């Protein structure tokens with residue numbers, strides 16, 4: 187009888203999901219996944235139109251909009267997944283890196299829910315969310331690879347030994363790849379965020395029209411530098427008629443080719459140095475169609491397994507935060523409610539914030 191009771195109780199356990207929030211920059215996002223990290227629902231309340239007015243993200247405005255968005259978003263994502271708070275086993279949120287006033291909104295909400303429901307809280311590193319996102323869906327499980335994270339604030343090459351064991355191989359010395367796309371786009375009169383705009387126009391342009399510099403640093407360096415590209419475009423501007431559609435498309439295609447070539451060649455070099463046969467590319471810039479095509483060609487040629495997240499999981503989203511949280515929750519990990527947000531949280535420190 188007792189055994190039956192225990193069995194019934196176990197069968198009736200309904201806490202089979204994780205709820206995660208992401209608010210590190212200008213997107214408020216919420217997602218629900220099951221305990222294996224399989225995504226059940228994901229929503230993003232985008233602030234792009236608001237920040238476009240200013241040509242970039244205004245932290246104070248982002249924070250205020252996170253406050254307005256976060257609660258309705260939680261309600262909607264629970265409804266989408268067809269569950270209630272009773273079904274949630276743990277609450278997760280991005281705790282850094284990012285804008286401190288934005289990070290505080292998502293983490294405060296997740297901690298509040300964890301306290302109210304008497305469930306664990308997990309602080310997730312945004313960069314780990316990106317890094318692991320290519321393993322979502324049928325690409326799992328998480329396994330050793332070279333990870334290239336290319337976002338608006340970071341360009342990182344990481345040797346992934348296993349979950350939580352990340353070795354930094356290289357990073358950018360100045361601008362991140364996404365920042366290079368955004369800054370050049372602004373210089374040539376395209377709206378914020380510039381990466382997707384350049385991607386669109388590049389499809390109609392000639393990538394060899396203008397020879398922009400590729401900064402490889404020394405031959406075996408795994409560090410990046412994109413600030414010279416911005417300067418090169420600036421010097422070229424007086425000679426360009428950007429009102430001419432073809433010229434504009436050619437500039438976009440040439441800029442994109444310069445960024446893509448450096449990213450792909452450094453990734454190939456990192457795979458060679460580490461003898462890794464799997465590469466996983468993530469972050470907003472990994473949506474770029476030119477990058478995805480070149481990666482496929484180069485990886486096929488080198489016999490490397492290429493893992494890419496689907497585009498909706500490349501740019502900031504809570505699905506990747508839920509997935510990273512699920513990997514850690516499975517190992518019995520959770521975070522202290524005292525865990526602070528950290529605008530400069532380094533990826534290699536991820537383990538230190540979680541017990």
Ligand code: KG4
Pocket residue numbers: 211336337338339340363364365367368379380381382385469470471472473474475500501502
């Ligand atoms: O990962 P993400 O959404 O946010 C950060 O964590 O930074 O990345 C945003 C960056 C922006 O710089 C944006 O311009 C760039 O990703 N991005 C792209 C594309 N889509 C987004 N860059 C090039 N091509 C794209 N299709």
Ligand code: ZN
Pocket residue numbers: 312316337338469470501502
């Ligand atoms: Zn991001």
